[in-house]
Amino acid sequence: MITLNQLFAEVVNKRAVDFMSIDMEGLDSATIKAFDLTQYRPRLICIEVNNTADRQDMLSFFKDNDYDLSAELGVNLIVESSVKHVPFKVIAG
Numbered sequence: 001m002i003t004l005n006q007l008f009a010e011v012v013n014k015r016a017v018d019f020m021s022i023d024m025e026g027l028d029s030a031t032i033k034a035f036d037l038t039q040y041r042p043r044l045i046c047i048e049v050n051n052t053a054d055r056q057d058m059l060s061f062f063k064d065n066d067y068d069l070s071a072e073l074g075v076n077l078i079v080e081s082s083v084k085h086v087p088f089k090v091i092a093g
Contacts, residue, residue, distance in 0.1 A: 004035045005036050005039075017041075019042065024048075029049075032047055032058075044070065045067065046076050046077070047079075049077055058077060
């Protein structure tokens with residue numbers, strides 16, 4: 001098993017990520033909180049929240065990390081980075 005930070009370091013590296021979806025069967029909150037949003041900053045994140053307490057906790061967490069609520073789809077929150085993104089370059093290979 002590897003962490004999301006390890007996956008991004010090994011696979012994504014410096015490439016821009018437009019959309020990331022997290023559905024970890026109850027570990028969603030712990031997964032995103034352990035993820036380095038200062039180094040790897042997806043433009044949009046979709047995360048499953050199954051109850052009101054988790055929803056409020058996630059909204060506060062994302063607000064503290066400069067993400068704004070963009071949409072709610074059932075039990076999913078979609079948040080968007082409020083930090084300006086530089087357009088990504090396609091990297092061959």
